[in-house]
Amino acid sequence: MARLFIPFLLFFIVELYTFFALRTLTKNKMVLVAYWLLFVVVCLIIVYNMYIVYNENRFSLNTGYAIALMLTYFVPKVIVFFFLFAEDIFRFFAGIANYFSLDSRSVSEAIPSRRKFISQVALGIAAIPFAGFLYGVFKGKYDFRVITQTIEFDDLPDAFDGYRITQISDIHSGSFDNIEKIEYAVNLINEQESDAILFTGDIVNAKAEEMDPYISIFEKLKAKDGKFSVLGNHDYGYYAYESVTDFNENHKKIEAVHKAIGFDLLQNENRQIKRGTDTLNILGVENWGASRHFPKRGSLVKATQQISDGAFNVLMSHDPSHFDYKKKEFNTHDRFNLDTVKEETNIINFNKKIQLTLAGHTHGMQFGIEIPFLNFKWSPVKYRYPKWAGLYAEKGKYLYVNRGFGFLAFPGRVGIWPEITVIELKKKKLTT
Structure with missing residues (x-):
């Protein structure tokens, strides 16, 4: 189980960044709670199917669909992560500039609106591979x-x-x-x-x-x-x-x-x-x-x-x-x-x-x-x-x-x- 810790830690970090992006668009608690519940369900499905493969030495169609679920669910969020991580780097240097700036209010006030814009762009771009994976699973595999x-x-x-x-x-x-x-x-x-x-x-x-x-x-x-x-x-x-x-x-x-x-x-x-x-x-x-x-x-x-x-x-x-x-x-x-x-x-x-x-x-x-x-x-x-x-x-x-x-x-x-x-x-x- 120790070797699974790092992958799931990375998944969680990516998930956390996507959650922050979603939170810039909605404050609805039901939506935000449902987001984390979905994360738990997806992880359980993946872990169960990994157990089947590694302990029972068999690979089923259900395992294949679990792989599809993992890719469809996580790959688009990696895109969101890179956008927001780059934004965090910007915020770090902006914070330093803010500290030494004579007009610190203009910098600090711009950051929240910029964060919301970056989140919207990241989620919009992430929708492209999300749609691509859905098409690939339901149509693309037989698109001869x-x-x-x-x-x-x-x-x-x-x-x-x-x-x-x-x-x-x-x-x-x-x-x-x-x-x-x-x-x-x-x-x-x-x-x-x-x-x-x-x-x-x-x-x-x-x-x-x-x-x-x-x-x-x-x-x-x-x-x-x-x-x-x-x-x-x-x-x-x-x-x-x-x-x-x-x-x-x-x-x-x-x-x-x-x-x-x-x-x-x-x-x-x-x-x-x-x-x-x-x-x-x-x-x-x-x-x-x-x-x-x-x-x-x-x-x-x-x-x-x-x-x-x-x-x-x-x-x-x-x-x-x-x-x-x-x-x-x-x-x-x-x-x-x-x-x-x-x-x-x-x-x-x-x-x-x-x-x-x-x-x-x-x-x-x-x-x-x-x-x-x-x-x-x-x-x-x-x-x-x-x-x-x-x-x-x-x-x-x-x-x-x-x-x-x-x-x-x-x-x-x-x-x-x-x-x-x-x-x-x-x-x-x-x-x-």
Whole structure:
């Protein structure tokens, strides 16, 4: 409990500043008492759900909504705190000036009216993220966006000029609470009429059973050349199982889920798509990322077996850090003794060229700002994953990071919307 003291002390300080701001607008005792009662109720809800997570090792939808409540309730108040704290600094120096001023009344009389104005401004600005979080929880998490991306390649086989791939990632079915919205999204995917559908991992939060209510929906996905998939870090059941037996049983069920949907699950494997004499290779690796907290089972060597040099390859790798990770120690959190792959290379330096890599994993943190016409995007997740959303190019190779189909922990999305990506492959025209 001691480690919780400091966070709750900070929460209380922020709450106190917001209370002072509210008190400049109303002196109604019922309103002010209700304010503190609400604070106590919110804290109790948060503490109870923290108890569930830490002591019973389970994360429920109710816990997710408790996180949403905490963010919606406290984040706007942090804005109020910074405004009023800055005002307190001003008041401190104004007090010093007042002490030495010949006309001290003019300074002291101005401070209360200034305080009221600052409080009104702070509360008004805080209303913006408050409204944003409410929208994100009730609407934003199912506000699916189709993002189209055209990528040109010098070495694309002629028969695949104009080939269309729909990418989805991070379904996280255990977080869903609206079947109709998922049906809508699946129909939206089918409307794209792409040649292939590629799913880049995290079909569940932890347990295969989470997908049971949605198999009949996702099995309706259609693509001319098939539906291909890989596993993400959550698909290994690290967050739900303590025994190797339970872990292995869940893994078999996960494989069965992919098969029931019609996904061709690639576990360090490859498939070929033919157009006449031309070939496009679909590669899929198991999870491999720079973080030591997730399993490292992806093998580019295995995935490219029998793939000739100079072939055109599209790779599915769940974690975007696989693309250009810098060599580090290969520590991994692996209590199930999984086969950790110690390949000393990343995708861009691999000895066989992989023209296009598709990844997910980051969700864009489900929170951020994107202004497409200014080509501006920002999310706190960029400080953990520099390549966190959209298209990136390095050494003549491309990485596309999908923002995710579903959501995890926080049951909402603010500014970073659920994504269905349509990528068109084009043959780069030679210039004379």
